Amino acid sequence: MDIEFSEQELAFRDEVRTxxxxxxxxxxxxxxxxxVGPSKDDMVRSQQALYGQGWAGINWPTEYGGTGxxxxxxxxxxxxxxxxxxxxxxxxxxxxxGPIIYSFGNDEQKTKFLPDIxxxxxxxxxxxxxxGSGSDLASLRTKAVRDGDDYIVNGTKTWTTLAQHADWIxxxxxxxxxxKPQEGISFILIHMDSPGIxxxxxxxxxxxxxxxxxxxxxxxxxxxxxxxxxxxxxxxAKKLLTHERTGIAGVARSKRQIEKLKxxxxxxxxxxxxxxxxDDDFRRRMSEVEIELMAxxxxxxxxxxxxxxxxxxxxxxxxxxxxGTEIQQAVTELFVEAAGYYAMPYTPERFEPGSNEAPxxxxxxxxxGPRYFNMRKTSIYGGSNEIQKNIIAKAVLGL
Amino acid sequence: xxxxFSEEQExxxxxxxxxxxxxYTFDKRHALALSDQGFSTDNWxxxxxxxxxxxxxxxxxxxxxxxxxxxMIIMEExxxxxxxxxxxxxVVLAGxxxxxxxxxxxxxxxxxxxIGGGTQLALAYVEGQGRYNLADVTTTAKADGDGYxxxxxxxxxxxxPAANTLIVSARTSGEQRDGDGIxxxxxxxGAPGITRRDYPTQDGxxxxxxxxxxxxxxxxxxxxQVGSGLKVLEDSIDEAIVAIGAEAVGxxxxxxxATVEYASTxxxxxxxxxxxxVLQHRMVEMFMxxxxxxxxxxxxxxxxxxKGAETARTISALKVQVGKSGRFxxxxxxxxxxxxxxxxxxxxxxxxxxLTMINTLFGNIDHHMRRFAALDSAA
Numbered sequence: 001m002d003i004e005f006s007e008q009e010l011a012f013r014d015e016v017r018t019x020x021x022x023x024x025x026x027x028x029x030x031x032x033x034x035x036v037g038p039s040k041d042d043m044v045r046s047q048q049a050l051y052g053q054g055w056a057g058i059n060w061p062t063e064y065g066g067t068g069x070x071x072x073x074x075x076x077x078x079x080x081x082x083x084x085x086x087x088x089x090x091x092x093x094x095x096x097x098g099p100i101i102y103s104f105g106n107d108e109q110k111t112k113f114l115p116d117i118x119x120x121x122x123x124x125x126x127x128x129x130x131x132g133s134g135s136d137l138a139s140l141r142t143k144a145v146r147d148g149d150d151y152i153v154n155g156t157k158t159w160t161t162l163a164q165h166a167d168w169i170x171x172x173x174x175x176x177x178x179x180k181p182q183e184g185i186s187f188i189l190i191h192m193d194s195p196g197i198x199x200x201x202x203x204x205x206x207x208x209x210x211x212x213x214x215x216x217x218x219x220x221x222x223x224x225x226x227x228x229x230x231x232x233x234x235x236x237a238k239k240l241l242t243h244e245r246t247g248i249a250g251v252a253r254s255k256r257q258i259e260k261l262k263x264x265x266x267x268x269x270x271x272x273x274x275x276x277x278x279d280d281d282f283r284r285r286m287s288e289v290e291i292e293l294m295a296x297x298x299x300x301x302x303x304x305x306x307x308x309x310x311x312x313x314x315x316x317x318x319x320x321x322x323x324g325t326e327i328q329q330a331v332t333e334l335f336v337e338a339a340g341y342y343a344m345p346y347t348p349e350r351f352e353p354g355s356n357e358a359p360x361x362x363x364x365x366x367x368x369g370p371r372y373f374n375m376r377k378t379s380i381y382g383g384s385n386e387i388q389k390n391i392i393a394k395a396v397l398g399l
Numbered sequence: 400x401x402x403x404f405s406e407e408q409e410x411x412x413x414x415x416x417x418x419x420x421x422x423y424t425f426d427k428r429h430a431l432a433l434s435d436q437g438f439s440t441d442n443w444x445x446x447x448x449x450x451x452x453x454x455x456x457x458x459x460x461x462x463x464x465x466x467x468x469x470x471m472i473i474m475e476e477x478x479x480x481x482x483x484x485x486x487x488x489x490v491v492l493a494g495x496x497x498x499x500x501x502x503x504x505x506x507x508x509x510x511x512x513x514i515g516g517g518t519q520l521a522l523a524y525v526e527g528q529g530r531y532n533l534a535d536v537t538t539t540a541k542a543d544g545d546g547y548x549x550x551x552x553x554x555x556x557x558x559x560p561a562a563n564t565l566i567v568s569a570r571t572s573g574e575q576r577d578g579d580g581i582x583x584x585x586x587x588x589g590a591p592g593i594t595r596r597d598y599p600t601q602d603g604x605x606x607x608x609x610x611x612x613x614x615x616x617x618x619x620x621x622x623x624q625v626g627s628g629l630k631v632l633e634d635s636i637d638e639a640i641v642a643i644g645a646e647a648v649g650x651x652x653x654x655x656x657a658t659v660e661y662a663s664t665x666x667x668x669x670x671x672x673x674x675x676x677v678l679q680h681r682m683v684e685m686f687m688x689x690x691x692x693x694x695x696x697x698x699x700x701x702x703x704x705x706k707g708a709e710t711a712r713t714i715s716a717l718k719v720q721v722g723k724s725g726r727f728x729x730x731x732x733x734x735x736x737x738x739x740x741x742x743x744x745x746x747x748x749x750x751x752x753x754l755t756m757i758n759t760l761f762g763n764i765d766h767h768m769r770r771f772a773a774l775d776s777a778a
Binding site: 336 | 525527528529530531532535554555576596598599600601602604606608666667668672675677678730733734737738740741742743744748749751752755756759760763765768769
């Protein structure tokens with residue numbers, strides 16, 4: 001056991017840091033630091049900059065263009081990325097459908113899709129949840145019926161993040177209604193330009209419009225866009241969801257947020273002639289979150305290490321999802337508290353690209369409320385935290 | 400000890416319930432929240448006709464001499480409907496200052512308009528650097544001939560955009576955080592030297608940041624005694640805390656009810672999700688939080704009506720409880736509703752946002768926990 005980085009790892013850290021400081025598009029970082037959410041163009045350019053460096057396929061095997069990083073390198077990269085305020089990698093292509101295709105797709109599909117996913121030439125979104133199928137995903141009803149060389153897809157997918165930008169959607173569809181629910185599900189790729197697809201935005205409680213409902217009405221999908229075998233979609237998706245859970249911990253980003261919070265509270269007055277940082281109550285609650293995060297950082301590293309010595313992340317990854325999201329939520333809550341009365345003004349125009357509007361109150365305060373409200377989604381999506389606890393109870397504790 | 404409401408109070412509650420049912424469907428509220436003004440002038444006229452705007456004022460002032468319990472009833476029902484009209488800002492908060500400290504001439508000048516529905520008020524007391532400390536005042540009012548000149552910045556003035564008349568806290572003597580030396584002024588919202596920046600709030604309300612630059616007022620503008628404004632401010636805000644405590648109890652009750660209903664009808668894994676024990680316990684905990692908050696609400700209200708010795712301490716206890724319960728009930732209502740709880744299309748998120756703002760308003764949990772401890776006479 002050794003907590004120190006090797007010289008080689010330190011050199012890698014410097015390389016990554018230098019890249020973000022010099023070669024990465026600085027305008028994207030400036031907007032991120034001003035609290036402005038990334039545009040589609042920002043996200044694409046960001047990922048293409050990583051791709052140019054060979055750093056796009058973070059979890060991918062080297063044969064498909066992956067980085068082949070050790071857990072330490074992965075850890076270093078995540079931390080440097082958060083430190084520089086680089087927008088998070090949009091997970092649907094690089095983190096989700098890419099691994100599914102290289103794991104379960106045929107050679108043609110790998111050749112056709114993987115290079116564009118790695119280079120972020122195409123935008124992917126995820127079609128899993130349905131209005132009637134949330135936690136009980138296996139009850140999904142969007143059906144795909146074989147018709148010659150095509151499937152005909154009918155149904156509705158919902159909570160589809162950033163579908164408004166997407167070129168492709170990967171979907172779980174029901175191909176066989178007569179077997180056990182899990183065994184009648186298939187994994188299929190659908191082009192978003194296909195006739196019969198409509199995308200309707202869903203406004204969220206923070207005022208955001210990043211999620212959507214996607215409707216399919218008699219959408220023809222070439223049968224060669226089915227991944228793997230018919231009826232095996234559930235198995236593939238389960239593997240994917242386990243992967244998703246490791247990424248979901250967001251340790252490096254939470255660390256960065258706590259750093260920012262400390263910087264803010266070091267000057268923010270507590271109303272008694274001292275700063276919030278000197279306020280025992282506030283400081284204690286900030287410390288409680290930081291301690292949870294220190295523990296989670298090592299739980300995350302232990303999981304990564306186990307994966308690197310063989311074996312996929314197991315049901316233990318549910319711990320990362322639960323704790324990671326609880327911490328993300330707790331941090332956003334502290335920002336709201338730090339803002340005091342200035343958590344109240346709702347000034348979304350502040351976050352529009354090119355906005356020169358002066359802030360009402362302290363700079364950080366405008367995004368505090370919306371971020372807190374928005375982050376409530378994290379204990380719901382990717383398998384709600386209640387479902388994660390069921391998984392641990394069953395698969396880890398054997399109950 | 401008596402926990403029953405009088406017949407008049409039951410009628411009052413019925414009239415607010417009816418108002419909410421008829422005027423605060425989801426769509427109507429949504430449209431109002433997005434409108435320029437953020438509330439309805441017609442609704443406000445109705446408030447006046449129903450006598451709600453007169454309720455807490457004395458009969459001498461043209462009011463109805465209502466009790467703290469009456470205000471509690473109104474606020475609780477308004478909370479269930481997420482009502483946007485500025486009853487809190489005009490009647491409870493600024494109205495409370497005037498009831499406590501205004502001169503007969505000031506009452507005569509302002510209160511008929513308030514009671515009749517034509518006048519909107521706002522209390523400008525927040526300063527960013529002061530956080531929740533009401534004594535931390537850097538806005539100055541310097542003697543100038545027969546009157547004063549006010550300079551400074553006030554933040555998050557509730558109902559600022561609609562207010563015709565402002566009540567402003569300013570320092571006439573002493574250092575930045577001295578308890579003495581704070582004076583309250585009645586200021587015309589259109590007075591030269593006032594610059595407003597209006598904005599909506601996270602919960603659909605309206606507020607302003609207001610800059611006072613060389614604003615001249617007469618000596619008659621002073622509300623109460625020169626230099627003794629803090630006590631009036633504290634008592635008025637304590638009363639307002641009980642009012643938003645009632646609003647929060649109303650919001651939590653409605654939110655809990657909606658959550659139980661949703662859990663009873665939303666089917667996953669072949670059964671309503673309310674059949675899952677983990678969610679049953681969650682909703683039981685939400686229920687207990689509602690009940691505990693209601694108990695402290697009643698306690699604070701009854702203490703206020705009886706002018707009990709521990710009024711301020713009980714009010715801080717209520718604010719702590721409502722802060723904690725509101726957070727739990729709000730967060731868990733969203734959680735149990737799943738993705739639906741995250742959408743703007745359900746009231747769930749709107750209640751959650753209002754409860755979050757109620758925790759911030761007039762001092763958060765930490766602030767009132769400290770005040771509660773400091774007011775312990777045994778300590």
